[in-house]
Every structure is written in C-alpha cells, then in structure tokens.
Amino acid sequence: MTRLKKVFNTKSSKVLNVYCTAGYPALDSTLPIIAALEKNGADLVELGMPYSDPLADGPVIQESGARALENGMSIEVLFDQLKSLRATSNIPVVLMGYMNPVLQYGFEKFCAAAAAVGVDGLILPDMPAYEFEATYGAIVKKHGLDFIFLVTPETPTERIVYLDSLSSGFLYAVSASATTGSALNFDAVDAYLQKLKQMRLINPILVGFGVKDAASFELASRHTAGAIIGSAYIKALENSVDVTSTTAQFLSSVIGQK
Amino acid sequence: MQQTFTNPNEHGYYGDFGGAFIPEMLFANVAQLKSQYLQIMDDPNFKEEVNDLLKNYVGRPTPLFLAKRLSEQYGTTIYLKREDLCHTGAHKINNTIGQIILAQKLGKTRIIAETGAGQHGVATATVCALKGMECIVYMGEKDIERQAPNVARMRMLGATVVPATSGSKTLKDATNEAIRDWINNPTNTHYIIGSVVGPHPYPDMVARFQSVISAEIRKQLLAQTGTELPTHVIACVGGGSNAAGAFYHFLEEPSVQIVAVEAAGHGVQTNMSAATTQLGTPGILHGSKSLLMQTQDGQVIEPHSISAGLDYPGIGPMHANLYSTGRGLFLSATDDEAMDAAFHVSKTEGIIPALETAHAFAALDQIKWKPSDTVVICLSGRGDKDLSTYMQKLDS
Numbered sequence: 022m023t024r025l026k027k028v029f030n031t032k033s034s035k036v037l038n039v040y041c042t043a044g045y046p047a048l049d050s051t052l053p054i055i056a057a058l059e060k061n062g063a064d065l066v067e068l069g070m071p072y073s074d075p076l077a078d079g080p081v082i083q084e085s086g087a088r089a090l091e092n093g094m095s096i097e098v099l100f101d102q103l104k105s106l107r108a109t110s111n112i113p114v115v116l117m118g119y120m121n122p123v124l125q126y127g128f129e130k131f132c133a134a135a136a137a138v139g140v141d142g143l144i145l146p147d148m149p150a151y152e153f154e155a156t157y158g159a160i161v162k163k164h165g166l167d168f169i170f171l172v173t174p175e176t177p178t179e180r181i182v183y184l185d186s187l188s189s190g191f192l193y194a195v196s197a198s199a200t201t202g203s204a205l206n207f208d209a210v211d212a213y214l215q216k217l218k219q220m221r222l223i224n225p226i227l228v229g230f231g232v233k234d235a236a237s238f239e240l241a242s243r244h245t246a247g248a249i250i251g252s253a254y255i256k257a258l259e260n261s262v263d264v265t266s267t268t269a270q271f272l273s274s275v276i277g278q279k
Numbered sequence: 280m281q282q283t284f285t286n287p288n289e290h291g292y293y294g295d296f297g298g299a300f301i302p303e304m305l306f307a308n309v310a311q312l313k314s315q316y317l318q319i320m321d322d323p324n325f326k327e328e329v330n331d332l333l334k335n336y337v338g339r340p341t342p343l344f345l346a347k348r349l350s351e352q353y354g355t356t357i358y359l360k361r362e363d364l365c366h367t368g369a370h371k372i373n374n375t376i377g378q379i380i381l382a383q384k385l386g387k388t389r390i391i392a393e394t395g396a397g398q399h400g401v402a403t404a405t406v407c408a409l410k411g412m413e414c415i416v417y418m419g420e421k422d423i424e425r426q427a428p429n430v431a432r433m434r435m436l437g438a439t440v441v442p443a444t445s446g447s448k449t450l451k452d453a454t455n456e457a458i459r460d461w462i463n464n465p466t467n468t469h470y471i472i473g474s475v476v477g478p479h480p481y482p483d484m485v486a487r488f489q490s491v492i493s494a495e496i497r498k499q500l501l502a503q504t505g506t507e508l509p510t511h512v513i514a515c516v517g518g519g520s521n522a523a524g525a526f527y528h529f530l531e532e533p534s535v536q537i538v539a540v541e542a543a544g545h546g547v548q549t550n551m552s553a554a555t556t557q558l559g560t561p562g563i564l565h566g567s568k569s570l571l572m573q574t575q576d577g578q579v580i581e582p583h584s585i586s587a588g589l590d591y592p593g594i595g596p597m598h599a600n601l602y603s604t605g606r607g608l609f610l611s612a613t614d615d616e617a618m619d620a621a622f623h624v625s626k627t628e629g630i631i632p633a634l635e636t637a638h639a640f641a642a643l644d645q646i647k648w649k650p651s652d653t654v655v656i657c658l659s660g661r662g663d664k665d666l667s668t669y670m671q672k673l674d675s
Contacts, residue, residue: 073446073578074564076458077302083445095576120300121563125577146302147563151290171303175465184303198304198465 024113024141025167025190028064029225029246036247037238037276038065038227039254040117042085043102044094045071050264051102052110057268059112062276065227067144067249070096070118077146079202081252085259096126100134107139115169115190117144128157132164142167142190150187158187169193174213178220185222192224194245196231202252205231207240218244235275250275284530284606285486287596291479291567294604296596299478301566304462308470309566311385313480319384320377320487332376333491336409337366339373341492343499343655348627355648358509359630359658360496362521369633369660370492370521371402375471377488379406382469389413389468393457395422395450395517396588396635397429398660399473404438414438417456419449422587429664447581450517450591454565474518475595478566482523482595489524496655497528504653511646513538514657515638516609517553517589519598521659526607536608539598540642542584542635543611553582554611555594556602564592569599585614585668586634588660612641618672621662633660634668 028036039058043051055066071086071094078086106114116135123131123145135143143166148157150170161168167190172181175198185192194217196210197203210228217226228241229249241248254271261267282288291297301309319325333339341361350357362370375392382390390412394400400416407414416433420442423430433440443452454476461470475482475489497507512529514522516539529535544552552558555570562571564579572580572592584590594602601607612620621637624630632640636659648654662669 074451074455076455076565077304077462079459087445090578097576119563121571121573121579122577125560125562125573125575147300147566149299149301152298152300173304173307173465175307176303177307180306195304199463200304200459203463 023167024111028113029191032064034246035242036064036227037062038067038247038249039063040067040069040249040251041254041258042069042071042082042089043099044089044092045085045255046088046258046261046264048092048094049102051099052106054264054268055106055110055112055114057265058272059110061269061272063112063272064247066112066114067117067251068114070099070116070122072119072122075119077200079200079252081202081255085255096122096131100138103138103140113141114139115142115144116140120145120147129160132160132166136164136166140166142169144169144193146171150184153187171195173198181217181220181222185224188224190224191227191246192222193249194226194228196228196241199230201230203231205237207237211243214244238275284601285527287479287483291483293597293600295561296567296569296599297479297482298568299566300563300568301478302462304465305458308461308465309478315385316381316480316484319381325380325384328380329377333373337372337376338364339491340495340499341365343496343503345503346628349624352627353643353648354650355652355654357654357656358500359628359656360492360525362492362657362659363630363632363636363661367398367402367405368663369398369402370489370524371399371473372405373491373524374473374485374488374520375399375402375406378469378471379410379412382471383410385469387467387469389464390471391415391417391457391460391468392471392473393417393450393453394473395419395453395590396586396633397422397426397433397664398588400438400440401429401432401436403471403473404433404436407438408436415460416440417443417453417460419443419447419453421448422450422453426587426664449587451579458565474520475523475597476518476565476567476593482567482597485520486523486527486597489520490527492521492524492657493526493528496525500653508532508535509653509655510534511536511538511652511654512657513540513639513642513654515540515589515635515659516594516598517542517591517635518593519595521657523595523597525655525657530606537601537606538608538610538642538646539601540638541609541611542586542589542617542638543613544583544585546613547611551583553584553589553591555592556609557611559594567596569593569596570602585617586638588633588635589638610642610645612638616641621669622672630658631662632658633662634665636660
C-alpha cells in the first residue's frame with residue numbers, strides 16, 4: 022500500500038497536510054522541517070519547489086520561494102537533500118511545483134529521482150489534463166508516483182469527475198478561486214464542499230487555500246478528509262530562530278498538543 | 280483547426296510551441312474564451328462593430344508610405360506601414376478594440392491588462408473609457424518610472440495603474456500580477472493580453488486582431504505597385520504582436536521573407552539582453568510553451584532592453600515556430616543600434632519612431648539589399664513616449 026493510501030485508510034477525517042517551501046527559511050531547513058511536522062502531528066507534507074514565476078501563489082509563498090532561490094535551492098539540490106529522507110521519516114511527501122523547472126530538469130528524470138528518494142506524489146498546478154493524458158501521465162505512473170489535480174468552485178461537475186479519474190492519492194479542492202493565502206468565506210465554501218462530498222469521488226479530498234488555524238481547519242474538514250495549510254505556516258517560519266520549536270508551536274495551535 | 284504557420288491546432292500548438300499550461304483556477308475563463316472566440320469573431324455584427332471603430336475611432340486604414348530617402352540610402356524600395364498613426368500612437372489598439380467588444384459579448388464588466396512600455400495599457404484604458412468599463416493595468420515598477428507619460432495617460436483615461444513589485448519589476452512581472460488578478464476575479468473579469476503570448480487561445484486571438492495590418496499592406500501594395508507581395512516584411516519582436524499582425528497574411532507565401540528583430544540589449548552575449556530566440560530554450564511561461572530565457576534549473580532570467588516593450592524573456596509561440604522551422608529570419612539590434620536608428624529615421628523621413636520600432640529599422644543595416652527588393656517595415660509606434668530617453672542622448 023502506498024504511504025498516501027495508508028494515511029487515508031487509517032484516518033478518514035481531519036487529515037492535516039502542511040505546505041512548506043524547500044530551502045526556506047534556510048537552505049538546509051527542508052529535512053528538519055519535515056521531521057518536525059511528522060513529530061508534531063501533521064499527516065502529510067506538501068513540499069514546494071521554488072520557482073521564479075509562481076502564478077497560483079499569493080505574496081507569502083512567492084516571497085518564500087524567492088528567498089529559497091536566493092538560498093541556493095534547486096531541484097538538483099533538493100533531491101540531494103532528500104536522499105536521507107526515508108532513513109528517518111515515514112510521513113508521505115508530495116512535491117508541489119510548476120511545469121517549467123520540471124521540464125528543464127527532464128520530466129522522466131525528475132519522476133525517477135523523486136521516486137528514488139521516496140517522494141510519494143506530485144502536484145503541478147499548471148499541468149494541463151490534456152498534456153497529462155497525452156504525454157506525462159504514463160511517465161508518472163511508470164515511476165509509481167501519485168498525481169494530484171486541483172478543482173475549484175468554478176470547475177463544472179463533469180470536469181470534477183474527469184479530474185478525479187486522472188488523480189490518485191487525493192484530490193486537491195481549492196476553496197475559492199484565488200491565489201494562495203487569500204482570506205476564506207466559509208459560508209460560500211461550505212456548499213461547494215458539501216457538493217463534492219455528495220459526488221462520492223474516487224479520491225479523498227483535501228481542502229486548500231485560506232486554511233490557517235484551528236477554526237478554519239475544523240470548518241474545511243467538515244465535509245472532507247482534511248485540509249492543507251500553507252501561507253500561515255510559512256508566515257510562522259519567517260522570523261523563526263528554531264524551525265523545530267516553531268513547527269511544534271504552530272501545529273499545536275492548529276490541532277492541539279500531540 | 281488545421282495547424283499552419285498562421286494558426287495553431289485545436290490544442291493551441293504552432294508546431295512544438297503553444298498549448299495552455301494554466302492552473303485549474305483559470306480553466307473556466309480560458310475554456311469559455313476558447314469555445315467562443317472564433318464564433319464571436321466570425322459574427323457579422325461583431326465584425327461590423329469592430330470595423331466601424333477601427334475606421335472611425337482608430338483611423339484605419341493606416342497609410343503605407345514609400346520612404347524615398349531611406350530607399351535611396353539602402354538602394355532598394357522601402358515602405359513604412361504607419362501603425363504609429365493609429366489613435367493612441369501604436370498598433371496595440373487594433374487588439375484592444377477587438378477584445379473589449381469580445382469581453383462585452385462574454386458579459387464581462389471589469390477589464391485587466393499588463394503593460395510594458397505602457398502602449399498596451401494606454402490602448403486598453405482608452406477602449407475601457409470608450410465602453411465605460413472598469414480598467415486595472417498592471418505595470419512593472421521599473422517601467423512606471425521610465426514610461427511616466429504613458430502612466431499619466433492611463434490615469435487620465437480613468438484606469439487604475441497597479442505597480443508590479445516582484446522579480447525584475449518589468450513586463451514579465453506585470454503579466455504575473457495580471458494573471459493572479461484574473462485567478463482572484465474569475466467571473467466578472469476579462470484579461471486583455473497585449474501580445475501574442477499567454478495560454479491558447481490568446482496567441483491566435485491577438486494575432487487575428489492584429490492581422491488587419493498585413494491585410495491592409497497587401498491591398499495597399501497592390502494599389503501602389505501592382506503586386507500584393509513584398510519581398511521582405513520586417514518587424515520588431517518582444518512578445519511579438521505587431522510582428523504577428525504584419526506577418527500574418529504573408530506566412531503562407533514562401534516568396535515573402537519574414538524578418539523579426541529582437542532586442543539584443545547591451546549585446547547578445549552580455550547577460551543584458553532580451554534576444555529570446557538566440558538565448559532561449561524551450562520552456563513554459565505565462566501559460567504557453569515557447570522559447571524562454573532561463574537558467575539550467577528552469578528559473579526565468581530577467582531580460583534587459585532599453586525599450587520597455589521588448590524587455591520580455593519569452594516570445595509568442597507563433598514566432599518560436601517561425602524561428603525553429605526557419606520560416607522567419609531572426610535578427611537582433613542592440614540598445615545603441617536602436618537609438619542610432621531612431622535618430623536616423625527621424626532625420627531622414629521626419630518620423631520619430633518608438634524605441635521598440637527603432638529595432639526594426641536597425642536591421643536594415645544587417646541585410647544586403649537588392650534594387651529589385653520591396654521591403655515593408657512595420658512602423659509599430661511613435662516615439663513620444665520615449666522622448667526622455669531620446670533627450671538624454673541629445674544632451675550627451
């Protein structure tokens with residue numbers, strides 16, 4: 022059973038996926054952060070690969086990416102850091118990034134390297150479903166990686182079904198048509214998430230964008246398997262002197278003491 | 280849709296380049312546009328409304344002017360397609376007229392745009408004023424400084440100019456911000472992209488709106504010379520909208536040499552350049568696969584050109600295909616060569632061109648001309664907006 026499947030099999034609600042940017046706040050923060058997230062109750066890590074032009078991201082994650090690039094982060098460096106990931110850690114790790122750096126690295130080479138270091142899945146928001154079906158999906162599958170598509174409140178029902186059928190691991194429900202870090206209107210979101218729940222999709226649903234604390238995590242996971250926290254955690258890391266204690270503190274504020 | 284040099288296939292590809300690499304948050308908007316743009320543009324009422332405005336508001340057709348003194352100097356026949364005489368001073372309004380009416384047909388009430396030199400921003404602000412629509416223009420902070428007159432124009436026309444403060448603070452970053460705005464405003468907003476870049480169907484749609492340039496050139500050449508086809512068409516290329524318009528109706532005519540001129544900045548090998556076909560490799564920026572200036576790690580490189588309108592690390596997918604198939608000849612001109620050309624054209628023909636356009640004129644020195652050649656240069660914009668740059672040279 023894949024690590025992602027295992028998480029959703031053992032836990033049917035309030036699965037917490039935490040986003041962090043590789044190489045932020047310091048170049049070598051990546052592994053200590055993953056360890057701290059695992060130790061303090063996160064169920065999943067979404068590890069962002071920094072990019073110069075991250076279209077789907079708001080200012081907080083943009084800024085963390087720019088800092089990570091200044092710190093010297095690259096896909097090459099990241100895979101090198103992740104070599105020792107599975108020696109100590111069992112938490113599922115999903116890489117999130119944009120198509121261009123991945124294509125530049127070489128798509129197949131990228132999937133092979135990701136699988137080799139124990140990465141579980143990929144989120145590439147600007148991967149078109151058409152290209153995935155025509156070209157890239159087979160490569161992802163060949164290397165045993167999960168691939169997660171996004172759906173939004175604007176996505177028509179039949180397209181939700183279609184994107185769910187292309188996805189594995191989980192389906193990423195963007196809570197509002199917005200860039201990351203935007204404020205959330207939960208009344209509007211609730212109806213949309215309820216609709217998703219009633220569709221009985223193949224994949225479990227994690228809700229992202231606008232989830233920032235215990236209250237919004239609670240609300241976001243009301244109808245779904247759980248939620249993804251990103252910008253709020255990056256903000257917490259910004260002035261952190263010790264990423265381990267910052268992470269413990271942040272997670273306890275969201276899910277209580279582990 | 281059959282793929283040709285002129286139009287992409289149904290997935291938006293010109294050869295290996297194009298497509299729609301967009302996050303799901305943009306899918307509904309882009310899908311709506313993709314499913315409706317050809318139908319709307321084919322509607323006789325739409326055509327009539329666009330053509331009426333192009334004629335009576337923009338001032339089309341723009342003249343095709345025989346530049347006698349330049350022709351004499353280069354020993355050939357040179358015509359200038361006077362897009363600088365369009366209302367607002369550049370070709371950009373051909374596209375914004377079309378897109379604002381299209382936006383109305385799609386039921387949109389709010390318009391966003393990106394701008395580099397400010398010409399597309401002014402052209403967008405202008406049509407928004409004309410149609411009474413809300414207008415927000417994203418512009419790099421650095422460009423806001425170097426193109427102050429156009430910023431003032433946009434504001435006077437009622438637009439809100441929002442500075443893009445990330446990255447190189449130029450056109451690329453303004454485009455990022457406009458796309459983020461569109462993600463955050465998915466239902467009421469239409470994004471008027473100013474060049475033949477972005478996800479499909481934008482490159483094709485913008486090229487079609489700009490194709491009026493080459494449609495007129497053919498008619499005017501026929502009337503003036505007895506033949507529709509020149510031997511050469513020259514245009515400057517940043518994203519490539521005026522070039523797409525000037526080349527469009529000649530792309531399937533093998534006898535016409537297509538010449539695209541990129542901005543070499545300080546020089547192609549200096550790390551201060553915007554010559555994308557010379558320095559770029561295949562990559563994805565702003566929703567389409569094209570040639571892109573990038574690091575080995577796939578991070579986008581910040582370009583340099585003295586002209587804000589050419590200061591872009593990518594190029595439209597149509598042009599990437601023209602380059603890689605050899606259909607187009609791609610040259611480049613440095614900042615200095617463009618400046619010299621601007622002064623030369625001003626003194627020789629009494630026309631002060633935009634700095635972008637000056638790059639096209641600079642290429643005249645790079646080709647060996649024959650007396651039998653008929654050369655058309657797309658004079659894409661006038662130089663008023665660049666006066667402060669020109670004045671620095673006059674004073675030095």
